[in-house]
Amino acid sequence: MSPDPNASSRDKFPPQIKFIVGNEACERFSFYGMISILQLYIANRLGAGSDHATEIQHLFKSANYFMPLIGAWIADRFLGRYRSILYLSLFYCAGHAMMAVGEGTYWGLYAGLGLIALGSGGIKPSVSAFVGDQFRPHQSHLLRKVYGWFYWSINFGSFFSFLLIPWIRDRDPATTIIHGYSWAFGIPGIFMGLATLIFWLGTPKFERIAPAGDPPAHFFKASAISLLLVALLVGVGWGCSQAKLSSWVSAAVYAVVVLAAAIPATRTLHRRLESGPRDKSVGPFSVSWYLVTRRLNPRGTSFYAAGRPHLSQTSIDDAAAFLRVLKVLALIPFFWALWDQTSSTWVTQGTLMQEWIVPFGDGKFAIGAEQMQSMNALIVMVLVPVFTLGIYPSLDRLGWKATPVRRMAVGLFLTAFSFVLVALIQQRIDSLAAAGQKMSVLWQTVPYIVLTAGEVLVSATGNEFAYTHAPKTMKSTMTSLWLLTISVGNLLVALFTWLARTLGGSGGADAGAQAASAAQFYRYAGLTFLVSLVFLYVASQFRARNYSEDAHDAHPEPLTS
16 A cells, blocks of 8 residues: 655745744834834824724725735736745735825825725735645545634734834934824835735745636726725715715715615626526626526525526625625624724723833833834744644544634634723723823733734634635635625724714714713723624634635535525
8 A cells, every 4th residue: 555645744844834923023014113103103193083093994904905915916917926925915015105205285195094994905815815825635524723823923923013013113313293104104114015026935845826817908907997986985985085975974985985886787697697607707706796686586496596597606606605704704894993993992901001010131121002002922932832732632632623613703702801901991991080190001901902802713713714715716806805894893893983083972072982981982892792692603614615625726616405
C-alpha cells in the first residue's frame, strides 16, 4: 500500500501563510494607527465636536466596509485575488500620504479617508479569502485554527498602533497644544508600504485561483454605471444642501431617487436574464435580486423554480448559498454597531476619566482614552488561543460542537452586556463630575473584557463562516457580504448618533454629547439583546453546508430544496 502523499502536509500550515499574516499585521497597524487618533483629531484639531466626529468616523468605516463589495467583484470576476490585493494596496498607501500632507485640513481628511476606504475596503475580502486559497481540501480542518491566528495577527498590529501612534503625535516639542499629527498619520503609511512589500515577497509561493474572466467590456460598463450612480447621489446631496432642505426631507428625496433608479434597473436585469443562453455569467447578487423581485412562482413550487428556465443550475446554487448565509449575517450589523464604538464613543467617555500614569525610564507614559483602545487587541491576543486551543476542543469532547452560528449567538449576548457595563460607568462618571472627581480610565477594562470575548466569538468566527460556506468562485464575494455587515453596523451608529443629537436638541459642536450618554448606551444594549434572541431562532433553523470539505474544483449538490 503506497503512502498517502498528503500525509506530511495534512497538519501543517502552508509556508506562504507567513507572508499573508505578516502583511495583515502591518496593514492593521497602519489602519488602526490612523483610527486611534481620528476621533479627537476631528473633534478637537478640526473643531467638529465629539458627536460630529462620531458621525464622520462611522460614515468612513461604513464606506470602508462597503468597498469590499466592489473589491470582491473585481477580484472574483477580473483581476483575481492576488492582483487585487497588490494593486489596491497602492491606493491605500496614497490615502495615508494624503492624511499626513493635508494635516489640519478638511480636504486632507476627506481625500485621505476616501483613498484609504478604497484601498483597505477593496483588499479586505481578497485577503481573507486568499488565506483559505492556500489550503488544499485535505487541510480543511486547519481553517478554524488559521483564521484564529489570522485574527490574532490583526490584533498584534493594532495593539502596538493604539499605544504608539498617540504617543508619537505627542512627542513633537514644537507646539504645546495638540501636535505631531503629520508624523502620526505618516508612520501608518510607512507600515502600509511595508505590508505591500511583504505580500509581494511571497509571490512565488502563493496558490492563485483564476477569476471568472468576464470580458473587459463588462468591467468598464459596470464601472461607468457605478460612477454615474455615485455622481447622481452626490448631485442630489449637493442640491438638497443648496436648497437648505431639512434632514428628513433630504432623506425622502434620496429614497425617491434610489427607487426611481431601482425600478428600470430591475426591469433591465429581468430582460437580460430571460434572454440568451442559460449558462450566461451571472453573479449571486443579480440572481438573488431577480428571484426576489420576479414574484411569478406558482404556489407549491420552490422559490428557485422561477429561475430554472432562464439560468444554469450553477447560478441558482450560488444564489441559494448566498441567501442561506445572508439569513445568518443579516443580524450581525448590530454587533458591529456596538463594537466599533470603541474608537468613538468609548474614546469620548475616556476623555472624562483619569489617565493612568506608567513610569517609563526617566519620564512617564500616560494611558488615556486613546491608548485604552489597545486593551481590546491585548485581550484578543490572550483569548484567541484560549478559545481555539482550550474552550472549543473541550466543548467538542463534551459533545457540544462549537459551530460558527452557536459561537456568534453567544457573542451577541456578551456584546450587549458590555454596553450595560459602559452605561453604568457613564452614570458613575456623571455623578462624580458634580463633586469634581474622576474615575480611573482603567475601569473601562471591565467592559473591554466582556466585549472582546463577544468579538472573538462573532468576528473571528465570521471570516471562517463566510469562507467555508461559499462555493469556490464566490469566496471573495461571500467574504464581502460578511464585511458588508460592518458597513451597515457603522451606518447604524452614524444614524443613531444623528437622531440622538437632533432629537436631543444639541445644536453646538459638542452640546449634549448625546452619542456617549448613559441613555444611549442602554438603548444599544437593549436593542442588541432583542437581536440576540432573534439570532438564536435563526441559528436553530440554519442547515450548514461546508464547502471547504469539498475538492476545490467540485461543485456541491444543488441547494434548491
